[in-house]
Amino acid sequence: MALTPFRSHRGTVALLDRANVDTDQIIPKQFLKSIARTGFGPNLFYDWRYLPDGRPNPDFTLNQPRVAGASILVARNNFGCGSSREHAVWAIQQAGFHAVVAPWQECRGTRVPGFADIFRSNAGKNGLLTVELSAPEVEEIFQMVDRFSPLQATVDLDHQRLTLHLPEELAFHFEIDPSVKERLTHGLDDIGLTLKHEAEITAFESRHNPQR
Amino acid sequence: MQTMPQTLFEKIWDRHAVGALPDGTAILYIDRHLVHEVTSPQAFEGLRLAGRRVRRTDLTFATMDHNVPTEDRMNIRDPISKAQVDALSANCKEFGVTLYDLASARQGIVHIIGPELGLTLPGTTIVCGDSHTSTHGAFGTVAFGIGTSEVEHVLATQTLLQKKPKTFKVEFAGRPVPPVSAKDLILKLIGTIGTAGGTGYAIEYGGEAIRGLTMEGRMTVCNMSIEAGARAGMVAPDDTTFDYITAEDRPFAPKGRAFDEAVAFWKTLPSDPGARFDRTLTINAAEVAPQVTWGTNPGMVMDVTGRVPEPDQVPGHSRTDVEQALQYMGLRPGTPMTDVPVDIVFIGSCTNARIEDLRIAAGVLRGRHIAATVRVLVVPGSQQVKAQAEVEGLHEIFKAAGCEWRQSGCSMCLGMNPDQLKPGERCASTSNRNFEGRQGKGGRTHLVSPEMAAAAAIAGHFVDIRTWR
DSSP: OOOOOOSEEEEEEEEEOOSSOBHHHHSOGGGGGOOSSSOOGGGTTHHHHBOTTSSBOTTSGGGSGGGTTOOEEEEOSSBTBSOOOTHHHHHHHHTTOSEEEEEEEEETTEEEOSBOHHHHHHHHHHTOEEEEEEHHHHHHHHHHHHHHOSOEEEEETTTTEEEEOSSSOEEEEOOOOHHHHHHHHHTOOHHHHHHTTHHHHHHHHHHOOTTO | OOOOOOOHHHHHHHHTEEEEOTTSOEEEEOSEEEEOTTTSHHHHHHHHHHTOOOTTGGGEEEEOOTTOOSSSTTOOOOHHHHHHHHHHHHHHHHHTOEEEOTTOTTOBOHHHHHHHHTOOOTTOEEEESSGGGGGGGGGSOEEEEOOHHHHHHHHHHSEEEEOOOEEEEEEEESOOOTTOOHHHHHHHHHHHHOTTTTTTEEEEEESHHHHTSOHHHHHHHHHGGGGGTOSEEEEOOOHHHHHHHHHSOOTTSOOHHHHHHHHHHHTTOSOOTTOOOSEEEEEEGGGOOOEEEOSSSTTSEEETTSBOOOTTOOTTSOHHHHHHHHHHHTOOTTOBGGGOBOSEEEEOTTTSOSHHHHHHHHHHHTTOOOOTTOEEEEOOSBHHHHHHHHHTTHHHHHHHTTOEEOOSSSGGGTOSSSOOOOTTOEEEESSSOOOTTTTSTTOEEEEOOHHHHHHHHHHSBOOOTTTOO
8 A cells, every 4th residue: 555655744742641652552452343444543542532431531631622633642662562453553643643752761771762663663554653762852842842832843754853843943853764764755565665576575485495 | 614603583584585675674584474353354455455365375374363252152242343253254265365263173362273283383484463473483483463564465475574673582590480480481571671671672582491391381481572572582492392393283284204304404493602692681580489460561560479569669660650550550559469359360362371371270270269259261272272171171170160161262361352351350360461451441450370360369369379378
């Protein structure tokens, strides 16, 4: 499936002040029974977003009027952990988000990524941009958005820059895997790319024993 | 020519690298693609829309497990669940994929039937649209979970585009002191490195404790690699592995001379002496105590002898994280874990529903009765496990103890079927995730081993199985 190319996006920033947001929270199990690829948006963060009687939970951050229509989500570390369900990415996109921001962390001398592996991979396949910043940078965004919400930001993939549109603009550079950037920028379809190598796959199959 | 020492992971990866895209992304060949009803319908629909077929129907195997009712399996009352199960049947028929459906004696949780069928073999690559695909790594297999777009990619091309992960050697030195088991080892690791500690890595488990585990124990360890953030976890194949493959009727495993040739090859797979890992960690297995999770992710775990932590005393978690978790779990700091009562005990899931798990639980429950306040579900991981348990009379032990004996499926691990916790119910569970709402909205999950779960069922609260009688 070809994707919409992602170059730059401007929108309102919403904060989700939680670490280890798992895909069971992003889209609970009862919504995975759908055989369609659409319709997940209203059920994003269902258990946090709605009260037991089905009304919106006024205390949940994404229900606050000042972030209505937000399209850039900023959360804490290890976003998207748990189940491989791609429905989590679909739900985030279908609720209007174009990018998610989460911090990487330094732990025991190693750099721990801000996003879980499978979530990050699924996001890339669907054109949802995952932006990793340092923990102090994400903390700064939390403080700025807290003070100035509703706050607009621009995610510029070409220049790998996230800019908060404060009276004085505040910009953060982010790193991204060049191949993911290339595919997002051009909206490339992975299956199409791979099938250009079909002759190699066929040759491989002729010499490979899948029994071992 | 002298070659660089390689790890188990690198040997298998290199053998499956078909080629690379111009940007260096590997095209990795997939030997087995396991499919279930939840993450596949949109992938089959993608094939249909693009006019594509399943490239290797002989390497693609499907079953239904997540939505399956464990009481009356042929009668799915939820119409949406039924539609998803029916969609898998229709897709398998349309695309020519082998399906182990609800009428099959070989049906079960996808990660339990793969090894049973002999589909899971050393040196191969296995993927499935399910994060617990890491289970199959116990055989010395590169196995990892994928999303639905990748399911479609494998169906169409029998390959995946992948960046090579880094390698991480986790050594469990010494021997765990029984009844400390595989589940306790992996929970201890997750508690040590955190739920993101393995992100970006493929873990290889080794050391005396791992060598001493059965295949089923190794599967429990590898199964929960993803709960430490690692997409893949693996164990080098050895005689334990080869014996498992020949022990039962495993229709897809090589036989006779083909098996002997395979074993000769499999023996070349273990990591070479001097092979370099990007990261290493050693845990002393002899010092590991029975583990219980207290929070809302598998890294929030402690020794059963401990007390519910104070919010500012949990390394790797902020005060807010811990406060949110304790509030959800309804726990007060300072409470001894052995004072925490349970309402439900769930013995099942792809982590702990193989025959050995049921034998161990039955061993604890034999001749005893569960507490009056507790309800216990025992859910075999596959119809084969169920049949074997019934041959051994384990079901009679469970029933005499007051447990419910069910048919196979994912059951209460994730609540996509009628087996769910009610709000506020507290569960000792042998499954793999204690996320908020995972087992049912408002449900409170404590992850434990089968021994710990069975003992909690009898006592009505958690106990230290090393000293409890």
